[in-house]
Amino acid sequence: MTAPYSPVYPLVAPGRQTPRVLSIAGSDPSGGAGIQADLKSIAAHGGYGMAAITALTAQNTVRVSAVHVPPVEFLRQQLDAISNDIEIDAVKIGMLGDAAVIDEVRSWLEKVRPAVVVLDPVMVATSGDRLLRESAEKALRSLLPLADLLTPNLPELAVLLGEPEAPDWASALDQGKRLAAEYGNTVLVKGGHLAGSGCPDALVNTSGLLRQDVVEIAGPRIDTRNSHGTGCSLSSALATVQVMTGDWEASLREVKPWLLEALRHSGTLDVGHGSGPVHHFHHQQVLRPGDFAATLWEQARAELDAIHGLGFIDGLQTGSLPEAAFSYYLAQDAIYLNGYSRVLARASALAPTEDEQLFWAKGSRQCLEVESELHRNWLSTRDVSVTTGPVTKSYVDHLLACSASGSYAVVLAAILPCYWLYAEVGQQLHGSYVEAGSPADHAYADWLKTYADEAFAEATRTAIKLTDAAALAASPTDRAAMVEAFAQSCRYETAFFDAPRMFS
Numbered sequence: 001m002t003a004p005y006s007p008v009y010p011l012v013a014p015g016r017q018t019p020r021v022l023s024i025a026g027s028d029p030s031g032g033a034g035i036q037a038d039l040k041s042i043a044a045h046g047g048y049g050m051a052a053i054t055a056l057t058a059q060n061t062v063r064v065s066a067v068h069v070p071p072v073e074f075l076r077q078q079l080d081a082i083s084n085d086i087e088i089d090a091v092k093i094g095m096l097g098d099a100a101v102i103d104e105v106r107s108w109l110e111k112v113r114p115a116v117v118v119l120d121p122v123m124v125a126t127s128g129d130r131l132l133r134e135s136a137e138k139a140l141r142s143l144l145p146l147a148d149l150l151t152p153n154l155p156e157l158a159v160l161l162g163e164p165e166a167p168d169w170a171s172a173l174d175q176g177k178r179l180a181a182e183y184g185n186t187v188l189v190k191g192g193h194l195a196g197s198g199c200p201d202a203l204v205n206t207s208g209l210l211r212q213d214v215v216e217i218a219g220p221r222i223d224t225r226n227s228h229g230t231g232c233s234l235s236s237a238l239a240t241v242q243v244m245t246g247d248w249e250a251s252l253r254e255v256k257p258w259l260l261e262a263l264r265h266s267g268t269l270d271v272g273h274g275s276g277p278v279h280h281f282h283h284q285q286v287l288r289p290g291d292f293a294a295t296l297w298e299q300a301r302a303e304l305d306a307i308h309g310l311g312f313i314d315g316l317q318t319g320s321l322p323e324a325a326f327s328y329y330l331a332q333d334a335i336y337l338n339g340y341s342r343v344l345a346r347a348s349a350l351a352p353t354e355d356e357q358l359f360w361a362k363g364s365r366q367c368l369e370v371e372s373e374l375h376r377n378w379l380s381t382r383d384v385s386v387t388t389g390p391v392t393k394s395y396v397d398h399l400l401a402c403s404a405s406g407s408y409a410v411v412l413a414a415i416l417p418c419y420w421l422y423a424e425v426g427q428q429l430h431g432s433y434v435e436a437g438s439p440a441d442h443a444y445a446d447w448l449k450t451y452a453d454e455a456f457a458e459a460t461r462t463a464i465k466l467t468d469a470a471a472l473a474a475s476p477t478d479r480a481a482m483v484e485a486f487a488q489s490c491r492y493e494t495a496f497f498d499a500p501r502m503f504s
């Protein structure tokens with residue numbers, strides 16, 4: 001038998017552009033779960049969110065302290081007010097509270113018959129407090145056939161089947177299959193309540209609606225205690241995206257990565273002392289001036305530690321560095337500066353303003369001046385090879401590749417470590433030389449003195465500022481490429497300082 005299965009990932013979304021999605025759920029005044037989470041989740045996926053409130057809770061990230069269920073007549077009035085006026089593309093059902101509320105929702109669903117119904121059979125909050133009376137569990141089962149997708153967590157799945165909670169993923173899938181077969185709908189089995197490094201989810205349908213009975217989507221487990229409202233957020237996101245894709249697997253494949261990032265960024269919200277909310281709008285975070293440079297600095301700092309651990313740096317500082325190693329370093333630096341100068345010229349060519357154009361053009365010229373200074377004053381008296389070393393070659397090739405194929409922003413990110421790390425290392429080396437009383441008999445005294453160059457420190461500050469500004473104007477894809485180009489150049493900076501080790 002051929003399954004009534006339509007292809008995943010249609011090139012053009014078949015559904016509405018802005019799905020009108022109704023959440024029938026309880027209120028969480030702390031904003032992480034219930035209708036508050038649903039509305040954020042719906043909006044985060046491009047839907048228009050609506051909410052009919054079944055119950056009010058007094059809760060925060062730690063516990064639920066009170067639940068108030070208003071008269072069901074008032075719920076009916078809310079639901080009718082919406083459906084009498086507005087076409088509803090999808091409904092997500094969350095906390096229902098008691099059997100009277102369930103009956104009211106059932107009658108309304110039977111009357112209105114929304115095209116997409118996702119039922120999250122909420123029973124217990126993350127904090128462990130009950131959100132559905134035990135006596136209403138039977139009534140809840142009567143609602144299940146009216147839903148297209150059920151999203152129970154493992155304890156809820158067990159209660160719906162009247163069985164003990166699944167101890168592992170295989171038994172959870174087995175329970176999911178039995179629930180799907182009993183009620184004729186699709187069940188999302190969620191791995192959130194299991195332990196282990198992975199956190200899988202699986203769509204289960206035994207009547208041929210999916211491409212196979214169990215469609216599992218693997219995923220990592222994010223190390224966070226902020227899981228308040230993940231179930232609410234997931235189910236309302238799925239309801240919204242389903243209107244656009246018409247395919248549960250495609251919907252889950254879109255929503256799961258979003259939820260993972262929402263969990264990953266949850267800490268930045270800093271909400272509450274318990275299990276905090278997820279960051280629904282992590283993907284729309286506004287980048288402020290300085291933010292991107294701060295991210296880059298985190299990477300650069302780790303590399304700086306590696307550089308300070310190198311024998312070459314230690315030798316320069318103490319004066320014990322073999323002369324051959326220092327000569328090799330100088331010769332490679334001269335070769336490098338020639339290539340680097342061309343890349344700075346490329347930055348100048350791409351610069352959006354004349355000031356920036358001039359800044360990089362000056363930098364490009366100065367590289368050539370320093371190169372000839374190296375030859376005149378440092379290399380002319382030394383017997384060193386002029387062959388381009390492998391690290392020098394790779395570093396310059398990386399920069400040239402970025403300048404050949406990258407945007408202005410990416411070229412700046414690739415250029416920056418040479419300013420930033422060199423300035424930091426130089427400042428540190430010069431600082432410890434001065435601290436030691438600027439000994440004139442230090443083998444590398446003359447070289448260490450060149451690091452006290454305020455003009456270079458100022459140019460480094462400008463280069464950082466321009467890179468940060470370019471990141472603000474760049475697309476997310478370009479910003480990711482900037483991080484990659486910067487990280488690679490940082491690694492080459494370390495390798496460059498380490499390359500003379502063969503002479504030690």
Ligand SMILES: Nc1ncnc2c1ncn2[C@@H]1O[C@H](COP(=O)(O)OP(=O)(O)OP(=O)(O)O)[C@@H](O)[C@H]1O
Binds near residue numbers: 125126193200221263
């Ligand atoms: N630590 C985690 N890392 C990655 N994904 C997670 C994590 N915790 C939960 N999830 C995901 O979150 C979604 C909800 O799963 P969970 O089993 O926690 O539901 P729930 O118990 O109904 O949620 P709630 O906390 O709202 O009650 C699933 O997609 C699950 O895979």
Ligand SMILES: Cc1ncc(CO)c(N)n1
Binds near residue numbers: 028124125126
């Ligand atoms: C209102 C409400 N609905 C659902 C949950 C489950 O996360 C909660 N904590 N609060």
